[in-house]
Amino acid sequence: xxxxxxxxxxxxxxxxxxxxxxxxxxxxxxxxxxxxxxxxxxxxxxxxxxxxxxxxxxxxxxxxxxxxxxxxxxxxxxxxxxxxxxxxxxxxxxxxxxxxxxxxxxxxxxxxxxxxxxxxxxxxxxxxxxxxxxxxxxxxxxxxxxxxxxxxxxxxxxxxxxxxxxxxxxxxxxxxxxxxxxxxxxxxxxx
Amino acid sequence: xxxxxxxxxxxxxxxxxxxxxxxxxxxxxxxxxxxxxxxxxxxxxxxxxxxxxxxxxxxxxxxxxxxxxxxxxxxxxxxxxxxxxxxxxxxxxxxxxxxxxxxxxxxxxxxxxxxxxxxxxxxxxxxxxxxxxxxxxxxxxxxxxxxxxxxxxxxxxxxxxxxxxxxxxxxxxxxxxxxxxxxxxxxxxxxxxxxxxxxxxxxxxxxxxxxxxxxxxxxxxxxxxxxxxxxxxxxxxxxxxxxxxxxxxxxxxxxxxxxxxxxxxxxxxxxxxxxxxxxxxxxxxxxxxxxxxxxxxxxxxxxxxxxxxxxxxxxxxxxxxxxxxxxxxxxxxxxxxxxxxxxxxxxxxxxxxxxxxxxxxxxxxxxxxxxxxxxxxxxxxxxxxxxxxxxxxxxxxxxxx
Numbered sequence: 001x002x003x004x005x006x007x008x009x010x011x012x013x014x015x016x017x018x019x020x021x022x023x024x025x026x027x028x029x030x031x032x033x034x035x036x037x038x039x040x041x042x043x044x045x046x047x048x049x050x051x052x053x054x055x056x057x058x059x060x061x062x063x064x065x066x067x068x069x070x071x072x073x074x075x076x077x078x079x080x081x082x083x084x085x086x087x088x089x090x091x092x093x094x095x096x097x098x099x100x101x102x103x104x105x106x107x108x109x110x111x112x113x114x115x116x117x118x119x120x121x122x123x124x125x126x127x128x129x130x131x132x133x134x135x136x137x138x139x140x141x142x143x144x145x146x147x148x149x150x151x152x153x154x155x156x157x158x159x160x161x162x163x164x165x166x167x168x169x170x171x172x173x174x175x176x177x178x179x180x181x182x183x184x185x186x187x188x189x190x191x
Numbered sequence: 192x193x194x195x196x197x198x199x200x201x202x203x204x205x206x207x208x209x210x211x212x213x214x215x216x217x218x219x220x221x222x223x224x225x226x227x228x229x230x231x232x233x234x235x236x237x238x239x240x241x242x243x244x245x246x247x248x249x250x251x252x253x254x255x256x257x258x259x260x261x262x263x264x265x266x267x268x269x270x271x272x273x274x275x276x277x278x279x280x281x282x283x284x285x286x287x288x289x290x291x292x293x294x295x296x297x298x299x300x301x302x303x304x305x306x307x308x309x310x311x312x313x314x315x316x317x318x319x320x321x322x323x324x325x326x327x328x329x330x331x332x333x334x335x336x337x338x339x340x341x342x343x344x345x346x347x348x349x350x351x352x353x354x355x356x357x358x359x360x361x362x363x364x365x366x367x368x369x370x371x372x373x374x375x376x377x378x379x380x381x382x383x384x385x386x387x388x389x390x391x392x393x394x395x396x397x398x399x400x401x402x403x404x405x406x407x408x409x410x411x412x413x414x415x416x417x418x419x420x421x422x423x424x425x426x427x428x429x430x431x432x433x434x435x436x437x438x439x440x441x442x443x444x445x446x447x448x449x450x451x452x453x454x455x456x457x458x459x460x461x462x463x464x465x466x467x468x469x470x471x472x473x474x475x476x477x478x479x480x481x482x483x484x485x486x487x488x489x490x491x492x493x494x495x496x497x498x499x500x501x502x503x504x505x506x507x508x509x510x511x512x513x514x515x516x517x518x519x520x521x522x523x524x525x526x527x528x529x530x531x532x533x534x535x536x537x538x539x540x541x542x543x544x545x546x547x548x549x550x551x552x553x554x555x556x557x558x559x560x561x562x563x564x565x566x567x568x569x570x571x572x573x574x575x576x577x578x579x580x581x582x583x584x585x586x587x588x589x590x591x592x
Contacts, residue, residue: 049366049373050359058368079474088372090258091472092340095369112476116501117493118344120476133479134345135494151498172368175348177357 058084058171064099064109067164075100075123075141077112083171097157098123098130099166100141107166110143111155111174118175121154130154151176215402216441219433223409225440228302230447231295232401236394237448238288241455242326243387245281253333255379257372257471260335264467279459282334285327287455289485292323303528304407306416310524312400315393317516322390327485329382335375336467341480343370343378345490352502370473405429410528417525 044051060083070076078099085093098110098121110130112120119134129146130139137148144153155174160167172178203209252271254263267274296316299305305313328346332339343365350364351357366373408414408428434440469478482490496504 047363049362058362077474077476082369082371084368086367086372088256088258088376090256090261090372091470091474092257092371092374093369094472094474096474096476112473113344113348116348118348119341119480120473120478122476134341134490149494149496149498149501151501173344173347173361173365173370175351175357175361177351177353178361178368 059169060084060171061160061167061169064097064159064166064168067105067161067166070099070101070107070166072101072103075125077123078109080168080170095170096120097168097170098154100143105161107159107161108143109157109159109166109168111157113155113174114150115145115152115154115176116148116150118173216437217435218402218405219429220406220436220440221408221428222432222434222439224406225434225443226409227443227447228298229406229440230444231291231298233444234448234451235288235291235295236398238284238291238451238455239390239394241452242281242284242288245277245284246383246387248277249281250383255333255376257335257375260333260375261467261470264334264336268464275464276459278464279462280455281330282465283455283458283462285330286484287451287458289323289327291451292320296320299407302407303410303416305524306526306528307418307421307524308404309400309407312397312404314517315397315400317513319390319393319397320516321513322386322393324485325386326382326390327483329378329386331483332375332378333382334465334467335471337469337471337475337478338466338480338482340370340471340473341478342482343374345480345482349505352505407528412527415525415527 062080062083064078064080069078076099077096079094079096082089082093082095096112098112100108100110102108110121114121114132114134114137116132116135116137119132121130121132121137121139123130128141130141130143131137132148132150135149137150138146139150139154140146142153143156145151157168157170159169249267252263252267252274254260264278267278269275299313299316328342332343347361347364347370350360353360362368364374365371366377405425408425414424465483469475481487492504493501
């Protein structure tokens, strides 16, 4: 407020400024530390779909149905409840798949999702082909690519037969990279 | 009346905004820019305002849950008073917004407004376009029907083509292993919080730059953008030919914006809301998924590409398109704005690699003007060379840089 002698004033202000600058730097440092600390749970929450309790391993063995629901030599649509689901899913955790019983206990269980861009392929028994409504992808009855843009055949779920029940390993939307661990059989192996 | 003025003054004494607003309103613009060509930016802003208002109103009823979203849309369509009209306004508003933003971009490109010193305005404009398209896609997802469900499947399939991190990227996009409740919730957060927040911030910057740098002047032959002299010349132009934005230019913006709002209302009343189409149950495989028109070109292109071209086109394409949209602001940042005489300047290799370079070339060809490489326009301003013999006239000389 009142006039101060010039010399002590400048000395005061210069020493005070440097102290303030120091505290400002400490303040910045502490805030940086706090933000870094806060970022750990925030980012942990954000990336929970890949690093959460499931660690991106979503696949489980589930029962698809009795063997006698799938007549030999036919391909039928089956549906199952996704092994991982939540209260807000509505019907979206009801997942379809195409089951082809070749003979006896030899099956092929195809994802409905086209290998091109994931649209639902339909089975046409008259022509013995799977066809995609989106971009014209076509597959043979054994799931191998017949024509169109798909880069590969249909995705297959691994299956096993246990006490008269057909079981498949499933749990995630099959795409070109999330299906990498899903078994794919080439046409040669079918014997 | 004086009572009202008193109240106004009471607020302005405390807010201190009056003078800034008056200054912004009366900022001078070149008289030729008070043109119908300059109304699309303000129209895009007006539609954005409409989208914010109708979006908030729809959020009063909409339930962002995979179990309930479709039912809440049916409820809006059939049971809530004027719910169908609000949905139609918001849906058609999005179509109009994409269209007007694209028209705005074309106008800005053709008038050379991306040149110095407005490069950053253009670049932010490109991000605004991308965010507008992001709003269009996420909005289509919120209309949680079969098209939305399988559209997400297409999005996940495209994401899965990213090398190495494809699988975690898909799980991050979907919020889990499958398209389900968590997926809709995160697209709701994107559509309602994240992208609109960014949009408001970037629109603010975009407008601030228009105010600070001045609106792009009408492109004229003989008027060249040079970094050293441009700003002085622009201020000279404003002094000679400037008119205050209010009321000199704003009335055209206001008339056009009003016409657009009325057009959206008429379309909404006539066409009604978009869907929702079938219930989002993946076990219903008898469905033909189709995106809204903004992405139909991409959807169609994916039927035509050979398989080995798809992953590169899908993954490199968007980044390249972004670079391509941003490229005119960089290699062509100086020189002419006027269409017929735009010379090829800057890095030719970069320009030729991009479609924009081709467009520049096309602009030259359309004007029947030989492209003589690195051209420096040497004749005094106002003297225009014969178009067909531009290279031969003394006005146009190829000079090494």
